[in-house]
Amino acid sequence: MRTRFAPSPTGFLHLGGARTALFNWAFARKAKGTFVLRIEDTDPLRSREEFVQAICGDLAWLGVDWDEGPDRGGPFGPYRQSERGAIYEEFLRRLQREGYVYPCYCTAEELEREREEALEEGRPPRYSRRCLFLTPEERRVLEKEGRKPSWRFRVPPGRTVTVEDLVRGQVSFTTDTLTDFVLVRSDGLPTYNFACVVDDALMRITHVLRGEEHLPNTPYQVLLYEALGFPPPLFAHVPVILSPNGTKLSKRHGDTSLRFFREEGFLKEALLNYLLTLGHSFPGGKEILPQEELVSLFDLKRISKSNAVFDIARLTWMNRMYLRELPLEVLRERVQAFAGATWEVWEKILGEERLLRLLALFQEESSTLKDLVSSLSLALGETKTLAGENETLLPALSLALSRIPEDTFEDETRLQEELRRAQKASGIPPRMFYRTLRVLLIGREEGPELHRLLWALGKRRVLESLEKFTQRAGSGHGDSTIQYPDP
Ligand code: GLU
Numbered sequence: 001m002r003t004r005f006a007p008s009p010t011g012f013l014h015l016g017g018a019r020t021a022l023f024n025w026a027f028a029r030k031a032k033g034t035f036v037l038r039i040e041d042t043d044p045l046r047s048r049e050e051f052v053q054a055i056c057g058d059l060a061w062l063g064v065d066w067d068e069g070p071d072r073g074g075p076f077g078p079y080r081q082s083e084r085g086a087i088y089e090e091f092l093r094r095l096q097r098e099g100y101v102y103p104c105y106c107t108a109e110e111l112e113r114e115r116e117e118a119l120e121e122g123r124p125p126r127y128s129r130r131c132l133f134l135t136p137e138e139r140r141v142l143e144k145e146g147r148k149p150s151w152r153f154r155v156p157p158g159r160t161v162t163v164e165d166l167v168r169g170q171v172s173f174t175t176d177t178l179t180d181f182v183l184v185r186s187d188g189l190p191t192y193n194f195a196c197v198v199d200d201a202l203m204r205i206t207h208v209l210r211g212e213e214h215l216p217n218t219p220y221q222v223l224l225y226e227a228l229g230f231p232p233p234l235f236a237h238v239p240v241i242l243s244p245n246g247t248k249l250s251k252r253h254g255d256t257s258l259r260f261f262r263e264e265g266f267l268k269e270a271l272l273n274y275l276l277t278l279g280h281s282f283p284g285g286k287e288i289l290p291q292e293e294l295v296s297l298f299d300l301k302r303i304s305k306s307n308a309v310f311d312i313a314r315l316t317w318m319n320r321m322y323l324r325e326l327p328l329e330v331l332r333e334r335v336q337a338f339a340g341a342t343w344e345v346w347e348k349i350l351g352e353e354r355l356l357r358l359l360a361l362f363q364e365e366s367s368t369l370k371d372l373v374s375s376l377s378l379a380l381g382e383t384k385t386l387a388g389e390n391e392t393l394l395p396a397l398s399l400a401l402s403r404i405p406e407d408t409f410e411d412e413t414r415l416q417e418e419l420r421r422a423q424k425a426s427g428i429p430p431r432m433f434y435r436t437l438r439v440l441l442i443g444r445e446e447g448p449e450l451h452r453l454l455w456a457l458g459k460r461r462v463l464e465s466l467e468k469f470t471q472r473a474g475s476g477h478g479d480s481t482i483q484y485p486d487p
Contacts (some may be wrong), residue, residue, distance in 0.1 A: 001033030103149030265370030
């Protein structure tokens with residue numbers, strides 16, 4: 001069993017592409033088959049090396065590994081279409097010899113005119129086959145004019161091409177609605193349909209799982225397999241991903257690249273899980289599954305025939321679940337990578353152990369790495385503001401907290417009692433006491449329980465924070481309105 005993912009490097013890997021890759025990958029891994037990565041870069045104007053790198057990098061980040069591909073080689077390489085020109089030429093010659101193709105000298109303008117005429121007359125635009133009937137003499141004249149032909153496949157009339165699609169069931173096309181499609185353009189470059197069929201055949205791909213938008217290409221590809229004498233693979237066309245308002249998910253709905261979600265602080269585990277539940281369901285309606293099960297329970301029969309809707313709220317929920325479960329050491333690596341050099345600044349402020357305590361507290365309430373990093377920035381940054389009437393509470397707050405013995409800060413249970421006592425002793429009403437203190441310590445009113453924050457931060461940092469505010473308030477730098485920064 002051999003599957004493949006065949007991206008065109010004309011942009012970043014988007015969610016739909018990542019899902020296609022994952023479906024092919026999971027399907028191959030489950031069957032202990034082979035998963036191939038092939039780069040479809042026949043369009044030199046739109047293909048860019050940086051996108052090849054970005055796509056490979058994002059797939060690897062997600063945890064998708066391939067057995068054969070441009071970077072690893074394999075028995076059926078090269079795995080970049082731009083390096084397979086000689087192979088396509090050879091197959092074109094074979095089709096020429098056997099009379100499956102004919103040269104077409106029509107210019108882009110002529111074809112466009114034909115297309116417009118057809119549309120005006122309400123006919124579906126199909127190539128008129130004008131060049132099919134040229135005499136050898138007419139061809140010679142056109143060649144003399146310097147015209148370079150493209151090569152079109154002669155679609156047999158009056159036939160029905162049937163595809164047994166593993167998701168959609170039997171889908172039939174009558175060849176009378178198909179057009180004589182171009183295999184090789186006048187500049188010598190192969191088209192997608194041609195290169196794809198030659199490669200899938202030579203790379204011995206047994207199953208093609210891809211987006212439904214390629215279903216209309218499938219009858220053309222099936223005709224080509226026939227002409228080349230290769231058995232076609234099995235096809236499975238996966239319904240497209242829709243935005244919540246029912247249109248096809250695209251850039252219009254914000255950035256839909258995998259990289260965007262990566263940069264927004266989503267975890268690879270959550271994205272992998274989420275994408276495998278997008279248009280594919282697991283037994284018992286389970287939504288979160290261990291990775292082994294995501295693979296072992298993946299089943300083409302469980303791919304939905306109807307379109308999947310991308311739901312950012314569900315992805316965010318899933319991410320939160322995964323984030324919560326990450327072992328602290330792993331979380332630390334992820335946050336450190338996400339925060340970059342700032343992590344060291346925080347370590348200097350708080351020391352490693354306390355920073356990890358704070359990290360663990362924020363872990364429980366954050367949905368993404370980005371949330372977590374902004375909570376830490378706010379808590380350990382200098383941007384907290386406290387003003388107006390609350391400033392007058394500072395001396396009482398400081399005094400009450402300074403009386404809590406230092407070693408109590410290491411004991412969460414005792415700290416909880418001491419904090420209650422400190423509040424009573426301060427004479428500040430409980431809600432105001434806790435709210436003000438939380439703003440002072442982490443820059444916002446809501447957040448982890450206070451005694452746990454004190455435990456994480458330690459007495460020194462707590463008193464320092466209060467001190468800083470007292471100084472600022474005393475030097476008149478405080479605002480006169482109550483202002484809490486956005487969390
Ligand atoms: N290069 C094509 C794409 O990116 C591949 C389609 C296919 O899987 O056949 O859409």
